[in-house]
Amino acid sequence: MEEREKKELVIITGMSGAGKSEAMDFFEDRGYFCIDNFPISLFQYLNEIFISSEKRDKVAVAIDIRNQEFINQFSKQMKLLDDLKINYTVIYLDARTDVLLSRYELSRRKHPLNLHDTLLENIEEERKIIKNFMLKADIVIDTTKTTVKEFQEILKKEFLGKMTKLSINLTSFGYKYGIPLDMHLMFDLRFLPNPYYIESLKKKTGNHKDVNQYVMGLEESKEFYKMLCDMLYYLIPKYEKDGKSHLRIGIGCSGGQHRSATFVNKLYEDLSEKFDYKITKFHREIGEKLEIE
Incomplete structure (x- = not known):
């Protein structure tokens, strides 16, 4: 039981463009070992990631959900975490479609789904794929109207408040x-x-x-x-x-x-x-x- 308490994993997921990079910055500033675009197939090696360094007892990973098969695989990988005695928290980020469109247009990035010709179609397809995934999350944050500073404050309240019996x-x-x-x-x-x-x-x-x-x-x-x-x-x-x-x-x-x-x-x-x-x-x-x- 003592070993379980030493290992803390934060999984950041949700809609692409909703703020995963800003969330990773938040946890990196707080001493977490952060891995962006973490491949789902490597979940089985998380124990090695933790024990590879004495100081690596807190890990945050960001993952993109790209298709239905990915979601099914992700659900199976979650069961491995209990076997590995790792405490984990799933943070799901979301935002309105029009806001996601605007963010992508400003950054000129390609959508990771890349199944359709238009950005709007890819965003709508991603929302369909993960419409029920929000229910699996421990913390859900809507970043539609938040500045980076406000988002950081919400993360601080939501995540740090996780240790209380109920917030x-x-x-x-x-x-x-x-x-x-x-x-x-x-x-x-x-x-x-x-x-x-x-x-x-x-x-x-x-x-x-x-x-x-x-x-x-x-x-x-x-x-x-x-x-x-x-x-x-x-x-x-x-x-x-x-x-x-x-x-x-x-x-x-x-x-x-x-x-x-x-x-x-x-x-x-x-x-x-x-x-x-x-x-x-x-x-x-x-x-x-x-x-x-």
């Missing part, structure tokens, strides 16, 4: 800017009256006290918030009992500025008081603006 992330977002790809639970607040149409609140956010008071003062908000809390109070311990180490909860409204941000702020306070878990919050559309009294 919960609350994210507010706007549906008109796209649905987050990495949520376990998602709730839609667009049925609530929108503060955007109140002139004095239009340019403010859920981080402002008057917006908070307006949103949470609505009878609809009070009723739904109570039902939401009752549901989460029931579900969260079930997720922990099932062995989940991360739970990502998305709260959305039209623009992600008022209703969803207000709910995330209140949920953050109430869940932190209710549970002894690592709980973080992130306002995707407004960042980390400070509350204005």
Whole structure:
């Protein structure tokens, strides 16, 4: 058992162009021995990679999923890791198709799948091939709207939080800017009256006290918030009992500025008081603006 704890493997995969290189940089900076484009056929030799150096007890590998046969082989190779007594974490990176297109056009790189004539067709084919693979991952990160710095911060929170019994992330977002790809639970607040149409609140956010008071003062908000809390109070311990180490909860409204941000702020306070878990919050559309009294 002691030997197992000394060997730590991080497997970084997901959609091509979603940020595997940046993830590798993150782990390299933290002392991991990093191998890019790691061939799936070499998984059986991971034990040799670990023991070839006394300092090589932490390894991160990035792999591209190129076809259905590759996925089948990858699933079989995962079983080898238990036999080799290696602790491993699978990190899956994703992003919207239009964002992946833009990144490839900027870098002028070829798509690794290379099955079709156009870049868009290759991206869509890759998404079909790995549509169910996300479920096998321990950590899923949507890099659609993140800068490199923000991505590094998410990795730090998600990965370093893996050592706690359960970490919960609350994210507010706007549906008109796209649905987050990495949520376990998602709730839609667009049925609530929108503060955007109140002139004095239009340019403010859920981080402002008057917006908070307006949103949470609505009878609809009070009723739904109570039902939401009752549901989460029931579900969260079930997720922990099932062995989940991360739970990502998305709260959305039209623009992600008022209703969803207000709910995330209140949920953050109430869940932190209710549970002894690592709980973080992130306002995707407004960042980390400070509350204005």
